[in-house]
């Protein structure tokens with residue numbers, strides 16, 4: 001079977017990880033074009049990845065590169081426009097989260113994707129592909145914890161990378177709830193099998209006031225209501241002193257499942273004067289290394305088999321609608337109902 005030729009746009013913190021995964025780990029794929037705005041960094045990436053077809057402009061890559069699909073890993077406020085352009089150019093699309101930073105632009109992406117059922121559209125919710133989350137999902141589907149009724153998500157970036165986060169997490173990222181919390185909003189829907197109907201969120205800055213000065217929060221919490229009475233809570237933060245910590249709990253009528261209650265770097269345990277020590281996971285590429293590879297493999301497998309993925313453009317749109325309502329609730333300090341209005345239904 002012919003290899004799927006992929007062009008990638010955005011070669012920053014995550015983009016280089018995805019580019020290496022496509023080039024070296026994705027069966028049936030070939031990394032054939034790169035797009036990055038900084039010409040020197042683009043050249044360096046081309047040399048590292050042995051890719052010669054280089055572009056500083058996304059639209060030029062779409063027009064001129066000999067590619068079947070694109071991976072969009074640019075700044076979040078570019079995703080929607082680029083995804084629509086790529087679909088119109090007849091390319092399969094892998095789009096990093098969030099699909100866009102407003103519900104309006106996500107509805108446009110959804111409309112463009114649903115108009116081209118012949119093209120694969122894959123929103124990058126990599127936690128769904130992480131082996132531990134997959135395992136939890138299988139146990140829930142098998143009825144092991146009964147009916148799941150409560151989702152608890154905790155997501156914290158490490159304080160050690162705060163400067164990077166301050167630089168990256170500005171307006172273009174959509175803020176704490178859109179940028180970081182969105183993974184848990186997607187997982188809450190996935191595990192509980194239902195969309196939240198309302199949210200009350202709070203947030204503040206306790207080490208770095210710059211987040212509050214920008215109208216954002218360094219740390220925040222959100223509580224979600226569901227029509228059936230199910231519940232979800234989220235705690236997200238930018239400055240965990242101990243490292244990168246993503247922990248999830250799903251509580252059901254017969255039991256519960258916890259994923260990564262100890263966010264360990266690896267399986268080693270140190271026995272020292274200060275006690276028994278497990279070093280903490282350092283960052284997202286380390287924690288989700290396998291998930292990033294598996295999601296790209298799933299994207300390429302869908303293209304080769306002519307199938308759509310289990311995670312859809314509508315999942316991407318709904319997660320942004322939840323994140324947008326969460327951000328508004330935090331800013332307006334009140335409970336808000338979540339609207340899932342769409343152009344199409």
Ligand SMILES: NC(=O)c1ccc[n+]([C@@H]2O[C@H](COP(=O)([O-])OP(=O)(O)OC[C@H]3O[C@@H](n4cnc5c(N)ncnc54)[C@H](O)[C@@H]3O)[C@@H](O)[C@H]2O)c1
Pocket residue numbers: 009010011012013014015035036037038056057058073074075076078096097098124126168179284288
């Ligand atoms: N799924 C995850 O776990 C996860 C983790 C980190 C980041 N992300 C997402 O990935 C995206 C990139 O994040 P990052 O941390 O790599 O950011 P980054 O700032 O390190 O890199 C972004 C790159 O995109 C380039 N870029 C921005 N706009 C562009 C445009 N219009 N055309 C071409 N290039 C453009 C920038 O020059 C930079 O090289 C974000 O949307 C973020 O939400 C997802």
